[in-house]
Amino acid sequence: MSTVLGAPRRWVMRWHRPLMLMVASMLFLLVVSAAGLVFDDRELLGAPVWLKPFKFAVSMAVYGTTLAWMLSLPHRGRKWTSGLATVFAVTGFVDTAIVAIQAARGTFSHFNKSTASAEKIMQVIFGNGVLCIMLANLALAIILAFQRVHADRAMSRAIHTGLTLAVVGMTLGFLIPLQAKTETALTTSGERVSLSSGHSVGVPDGGPGLPLTQWSTTGGDLRIPHFVGLHGLQVMLIAALLLAVLAARYPLLRDDRTRARLIGVAATGYTGLIALVTWQALRAQPLIHPDVLTLAAAALLTAVTALAAAAVLAAAGRASATG
Structure with a gap:
């Protein structure tokens, strides 16, 4: 032991x-x-x-x-x-x-x-x-x-795409200072301090927010795309691990080339998600109150990603049948 x-x-x-x-x-x-x-x-x-x-x-x-x-x-x-x-x-x-x-x-x-x-x-x-x-x-x-940094193609691709997504997320963090939304706020001792920018869009910082994250529930919040992109690395790695676990049960996933293609689909879909939440935040829209345009874009992104994943699995099934 x-x-x-x-x-x-x-x-x-x-x-x-x-x-x-x-x-x-x-x-x-x-x-x-x-x-x-x-x-x-x-x-x-x-x-x-x-x-x-x-x-x-x-x-x-x-x-x-x-x-x-x-x-x-x-x-x-x-x-x-x-x-x-x-x-x-x-x-x-x-x-x-x-x-x-x-x-x-x-x-x-x-x-x-x-x-x-x-x-x-x-x-x-x-x-x-x-x-x-x-x-x-x-x-x-x-x-x-x-x-290729890992013997498993899917994990290697997850590392490559995840690092790229993380860099994108870090870059999106610069949208916050680029707002140049000058505000003043009080310290805990009551001193008034000037702030050169803020993360909220369309509303002042410090308004109602979600539990723990404090992302704005009344306006856009540029911390959301920053967070989603930054942790794309962990999402891709978890996806690769889940596919490896599922491969033991589903024969279609046993070929690491199929799993690598699915990671590519996941990374593309996740890139679309980053773009979606960035667009939503820049339109001063709270994450939890999407409008019809945001919902339609989310539905389209989900459908395209699901169809791409289905196409990969269908190709894997044909290859298995002829092999």
Whole structure:
């Protein structure tokens, strides 16, 4: 039994160490933020001050663990990918630390135009960190795009398409500052601070929002496409794992080429979903209150994706019958 339990531990220990250290720090922040949500009743723009650090900790822990696993797979250019992952780990840690520090201080970590020198320095570091994270992910996606990083074709394609979707999601995050929606808001101490932009479209930030995410329920919210795209990597990997599990039961899925084609269909459909929620947000429309146009587009996207998947399975069935 100890041998069985020790194997996963040795496997994880071979994962990219800076990334795993970053993940460990995120798990610690997760605990601190959860305690803050329970015991600290301060709010910023109508949301608990510790909600943003909590969400950042979850997102960075999930993404960092995924990257660490991916980089444990055999691939060319390991020195480059390791260096890029270290950039991601360091900048991810620093940026999330700024989010947590600002939450503890009861002020804003994003788009804070305070004239205080400490705030200016934090904003410069935070902004450059976001850019470094995106560029590191882009470079990783390019390096891995031209090689098969997993023995299973479907999983390899999931990695390639997932990284691309994540880069798209990170890029969509820049729509928020591009709004240049200048607002003013109060810190928890009552100080009025100017903000250079905001995530809501058509309504002020800080209005009614969904539980936990706080995505606006009265207007568009550009955090939605950012989130959906950013975690496309995890969605693609989960899809590949599910197909591998289903392959044991359904013979049509036993050929990894068929599963890889289905991952391609899923990635294309997911790209359509990202475009859909971006379009919806830019039209100042809440996620939970779609209009007829949004519903029609969603129905068309679902139908086309289902037909494409059916075509792949039908082709696999014909190949199996003639083989």
